[in-house]
Amino acid sequence: MTRQRQLQTVQLAALIAMALLCLYGAHLGWLTSTARIQTLVNEAGWLAPVAFILLQIIQVVFPIIPGGLTTVAGVAIFGPAWGFVYNYIGIGIGSVAAFCLTRHYGRDFLGALVPQKFMTKYGRWLAGGKSFDRMFTIAILLPVAPDDFLCMLAGLTQMSLRRFVTIIVLAKPWTILAYSLGLSAVIHALG
Structure with a gap:
């Protein structure tokens, strides 16, 4: 089995696992309201943020669900x-991991994770x-x-890891902040 097929198999398995976990959570009533999700998170204590950060890292490196x-x-x-x-920490670490993995494994790694239309x-x-x-x-x-794809693409360039991390540290928070504030306003308007 080629590396590309292995990565695609891992992506598919992760997507199926996420779907099953969501179905199981919905069946148990965990995912039926924001209040129930927050109760579950509060009961999980420090594990909830750690699990969420890990989810963010994984979703950047293996884009199985939209960020x-x-x-x-x-x-x-x-x-x-x-x-x-938590979004910033997870996405930041995931972005650096995606850059480093692509830098190490090259175009094959990137080609296995993203559609050819992005590469084109x-x-x-x-x-x-x-200019890149x-x-x-x-x-x-x-x-x-x-962003996730562009972080991987950057791994194929001559950009240094230091420059990449600087860009992520200084530029990424603004996008996440815009999402966080904008989505918070939408959630409050709907709630």
Whole structure:
């Protein structure tokens, strides 16, 4: 089995496991309201934030669920302040992990995780040198950019790990903060 097939198998298994876990949680009544989810989180204590941060790390490296969904979940479950903190920690660590894994395993790793259309669309950025760094920074600041993929793509460039981490540390919080505040307003308006 090729590395690409192995990674796709892992992604599919993780997606099935997440679906089964959600169905099980819904069956037990854990996922029927925000209040019940918050009660479950409070009962879990310190394990809840740790599990959520791990989920964020995994969803960045192995994009099986949209990051926007988990960001919403963080805000809904932990509130806008702690939701922001846990989202930022998990997404930041996951972004660095995605960069490093792609740097180590190369184009095959990236090709196994993302559709070819992304490689075609953004692959031309790879020849950009320093202009890639500027485009990457701007894209990380935009809430609609495919950040996880772009972090992996950055791993194929000459960008240093130090420069990558600096961009993530300085640019990523603004997008997560925008999501956290915007989603918090929506949740309160609906609630």
